[in-house]
Structures are given as C-alpha cells and as structure tokens.
Amino acid sequence: MNKIPLCIVGILILFPILSTTPTALGYSASAPPEAADKSTTSADTATPTEEREPGFLETLWELNGRSHPILVHFPIALLFVAAGIIVLRKPFPKLSLDVALYCVVIAAAGAIAACIAGWEFASISGYTKGIFDQSNETIFYHRWGGVFVAVCATLFAFFALKSAKSGYKSFNKTWQLGTLLTAASVGLVGHWGGNLTYGDDLERAIFRLLGMEYTYHDEHDQPKKPTKVTPPPSKDEKVDFVKHIQPILEARCVECHGPSKKKGDIRLHTKANAFTLSETLDETFKIITPGNPEKSTLYLGLIVDPDDEDSDLELMPPKKKKGPLPKNQIDLIKRWITEGANWPDGITLKEPSK
Ligand code: HEC
Numbered sequence: 060m061n062k063i064p065l066c067i068v069g070i071l072i073l074f075p076i077l078s079t080t081p082t083a084l085g086y087s088a089s090a091p092p093e094a095a096d097k098s099t100t101s102a103d104t105a106t107p108t109e110e111r112e113p114g115f116l117e118t119l120w121e122l123n124g125r126s127h128p129i130l131v132h133f134p135i136a137l138l139f140v141a142a143g144i145i146v147l148r149k150p151f152p153k154l155s156l157d158v159a160l161y162c163v164v165i166a167a168a169g170a171i172a173a174c175i176a177g178w179e180f181a182s183i184s185g186y187t188k189g190i191f192d193q194s195n196e197t198i199f200y201h202r203w204g205g206v207f208v209a210v211c212a213t214l215f216a217f218f219a220l221k222s223a224k225s226g227y228k229s230f231n232k233t234w235q236l237g238t239l240l241t242a243a244s245v246g247l248v249g250h251w252g253g254n255l256t257y258g259d260d261l262e263r264a265i266f267r268l269l270g271m272e273y274t275y276h277d278e279h280d281q282p283k284k285p286t287k288v289t290p291p292p293s294k295d296e297k298v299d300f301v302k303h304i305q306p307i308l309e310a311r312c313v314e315c316h317g318p319s320k321k322k323g324d325i326r327l328h329t330k331a332n333a334f335t336l337s338e339t340l341d342e343t344f345k346i347i348t349p350g351n352p353e354k355s356t357l358y359l360g361l362i363v364d365p366d367d368e369d370s371d372l373e374l375m376p377p378k379k380k381k382g383p384l385p386k387n388q389i390d391l392i393k394r395w396i397t398e399g400a401n402w403p404d405g406i407t408l409k410e411p412s413k
Contacts, residue, residue, distance in 0.1 A: 124179025128256075131173040131205075134212065135249050137166035142242035145235045156227055160219045163238050167216040170209035170245075177205055197251050204248035211241040298395040300402050307388050311376050313408045323373075328408040333357070334400075339371055349400040352393045361389045 113121070141162035148154045181198055215237035222230040253261070292298050308327055315322040323339070325346060326332040337344040337356040348354040360375035361384055376382035383389065395401075 120179055121183060123176050124183050125176075127173060127176035127180035130169065130176050131249065131252065134166040134169035134173060134208070135245050137162040137169065138208075138212065138238065138242040138245050141166065141238050145238055157223070159235075159238065160223055163212060163219050163234070163241075164216045167209070167212035170205070170212045174205050174209045177202065197254050201248060201251040201255060204244065204251060208241055208245045208248055211237065211244065215241060292391075297398050297401075298391055300395065301406065303391050304395050305406065305408060307384065307392065309408050310411055311380070311382075311384060313410050315376075315380075317408065317410050319410065327357070328410075330402045330404065330406070333402065347396060347400050347402075350397065352396040355396050355400075358389075358393055358396055361392060 141159040144154050144156070144159040144162075148156070181202060215234045218230045218234035218237060222228070222234050250261070292303065298304065313328050314320065316325050316327040318326070318328055325335075325338055327346070334345065334347050334349075336342055337346055340356060344354050344356055344359075346355065346357050352358040356372060357375075360372045363370050363372050363374040363383075365374045365378050365383065374382050376384070384392075
C-alpha cells in the first residue's frame with residue numbers, strides 16, 4: 060500500500076519533465092510561437108520546424124496525446140464509483156470504504172495521465188495557441204478543469220490513504236467530501252470535453268425539453284464560414300483580388316501558409332511573403348510571377364496531378380484538405396496572375412476561423 064503514494068509522487072514529478080521534453084527537443088505539433096509578426100521580415104531566415112520527419116520520441120509523444128480520449132474515461136468512471144459508494148454508504152453501511160479508496164487512488168493516477176495526454180492532444184487537434192490561450196473558452200475550461208481534477212484527486216487520495224491507516228478515523232470526512240467534490244467537477248470537465256468533440260447538443264436537448272431557448276454559442280459550433288460567393292468577373296472585367304482571390308486563399312491556403320503555420324517554408328498572407336522566390340523549384344520560379352502563371356508555383360501547385368508522385372510540387376491544397384480546388388477557382392487564379400497579379404498594398408489575409 061505504501062508504494063501507491065510513491066507512484067503518484069513519481070508521476071507528479073514526471074509530469075513537468077514529460078511535458079517539457081518535446082519542446083526541449085525542438086518539437087511542436089502546433090504552430091511555432093515565433094510565427095506571427097516577424098513573418099514579413101524573417102521569412103527567409105526562419106528555420107522550418109514543421110516539415111521534417113518526426114523522431115521516435117516525438118512519435119511516442121503524439122501517440123500519448125492521441126490516447127487522451129481513451130485515458131480520460133477511467134478516472135471519470137472511478138471517481139463516480141467512489142462517490143457512489145460514499146453516498147450509498149448511508150443507506151447501505153456494508154459497502155466497503157476500501158473499494159472507494161482504491162478507486163480514488165487509481166483515479167488520481169489516471170487523471171494525471173489523462174492530463175498529460177490531453178496537453179498534447181489539444182495541440183494535435185489544433186485547438187490552442189498557448190496554455191493560457193483563452194480564444195476558445197471550452198478548451199480553456201476543459202484543460203484547466205482537468206488539471207484541477209487531477210490535483211484534487213491526488214490530494215484526496217493522499218487523505219484517503221492517511222485515513223485508511225488510522226482505520227478511517229482521521230481525515231475521514233475530508234477525503235470523502237473531497238471525493239464527492241472531485242466527482243462533481245470531473246462531470247463538468249468531461250462535459251466540456253464532450254462539447255469539444257461532439258458539440259453542445261446535450262444542452263440544446265435539455266433546453267428544448269424545458270421549453271427554453273438555447274442561446275449560448277461556443278465558437279466551435281458556428282458553421283465554418285463558407286467561402287464568400289462573388290459572381291465571377293465577366294470577360295472584359297479584370298479579376299479583382301479582394302473580391303475573387305482573397306476569399307479562396309483565406310479559405311483554402313492561409314491555415315497552412317499564414318501567420319501561424321509556414322508549411323513548405325512559405326507564407327501567403329502578405330504581399331511581401333507571396334511574391335518571393337519558390338522554395339522548391341529553381342530561381343526562375345517565384346510563388347507568384349505577375350503575368351506568368353507557368354512560372355508561379357502558387358498556380359502550378361493547383362494543377363498537380365494528385366496521383367503523380369514524381370512531381371516536384373505537391374498538389375495544393377493537399378488531397379487530405381479536399382484538394383484540388385474547383386476548376387473555376389483554379390481558372391480565376393490563373394487569370395489573375397496572367398492579368399498581372401494585382402495585390403493591393405497593405406492587404407493581409409486572415410486565417411479561417413475554426
Ligand atoms: C494542409 C496544409 C496545406 C494547405 C491547406 C495548403 N498547402 Fe501549400 N503546402 C503545404 C505543404 C506541406 C507544402 C510543402 C510541400 C513540399 O514538401 O513540397 C506546401 C507547399 C506549397 C507551395 C510551395 C511551392 C514552392 O514554391 O516551394 C506553394 C506555392 C503552396 N503550397 C501553395 C498553396 C496554395 C495556393 C494553397 C491553397 C490553394 C495551399 N498551398 C494550401 C501544405 C498546405
């Protein structure tokens with residue numbers, strides 16, 4: 060029995076080490092924080108951090124992250140069982156406190172493991188920009204609520220063990236009440252987590268049942284902004300960057316080639332970034348060569364045959380992002396480049412809201 064607290068302490072010490080190791084190794088599954096504003100000036104010097112092959116530890120770390128949805132259910136269930144026993148011991152005094160104790164101790168270890176995995180899972184899933192990033196409330200509450208649960212569960216597991224040693228005399232109320240509190244919060248935290256994955260249909264259903272109108276909206280259940288539909292320019296009209304091109308690039312390209320990500324070492328959200336030399340082909344090619352789509356990798360990438368593995372360029376947007384673009388959009392981009400690729404100064408493209 061004495062080994063269990065030792066294990067928990069061990070895990071607690073490992074937690075910060077584990078969570079910083081990948082960063083120390085220079086790995087980040089999410090966007091590198093250097094990104095944002097330096098882009099225009101340091102686009103050429105910044106080192107690519109994303110497109111290299113992940114090493115063994117990184118793969119392991121990602122595996123750990125992806126196990127979060129499995130791991131979380133153990134502490135939740137165990138805490139509920141423990142709380143259930145504690146409550147039901149009033150009418151059924153024969154129920155064993157020892158069982159509740161075991162549940163809390165294992166739940167504490169499970170909660171810590173789930174937190175560690177969740178940390179990485181959030182960035183794999185593209186939810187966060189930093190640990191205190193509040194732009195997405197649900198993930199913020201879910202993350203810190205999860206940490207709260209892990210801390211509480213660990214604390215009350217210690218009290219429970221102490222209490223068990225004294226034959227459930229000292230700290231007996233403390234750990235039992237604490238377990239009830241932790242079980243209640245894990246319910247809420249799990250619910251936020253569920254909302255992240257499944258949307259908030261449960262609230263909707265409850266409100267509907269009560270005949271009330273549901274108004275709360277998390278940014279995640281807003282439908283993705285559809286690409287603005289602008290009538291195509293007629294034959295004698297020039298393609299307009301803001302009206303016709305910007306919406307396509309914002310909807311389909313900037314998430315990977317913008318302020319936060321720099322796939323293939325290129326960004327496309329500012330004019331300065333988009334009119335530089337190609338990273339892949341020789342120096343006669345630019346990302347955009349005004350007047351000449353055949354020398355513009357931005358266009359050439361759109362028409363790559365998705366099944367051609369020998370091509371120097373890869374299809375853009377990649378197949379997994381539902382590339383290629385519809386033919387009319389490809390034609391528009393081609394025409395825009397042919398007509399001189401006019402990009403009014405000062406226009407910066409935005410990332411699609413998630
Ligand atoms: C899912 C992320 C993703 C999206 C979305 C995406 N790209 Fe890319 N892009 C990449 C990756 C990865 C590379 C590097 C490919 C390689 O290894 O050659 C790249 C490379 C490029 C290059 C580099 C070619 C060169 O000159 O070196 C261009 C240009 C490009 N993309 C344009 C676009 C355009 C235009 C769109 C939108 C229509 C787009 N990309 C959408 C991931 C993406």
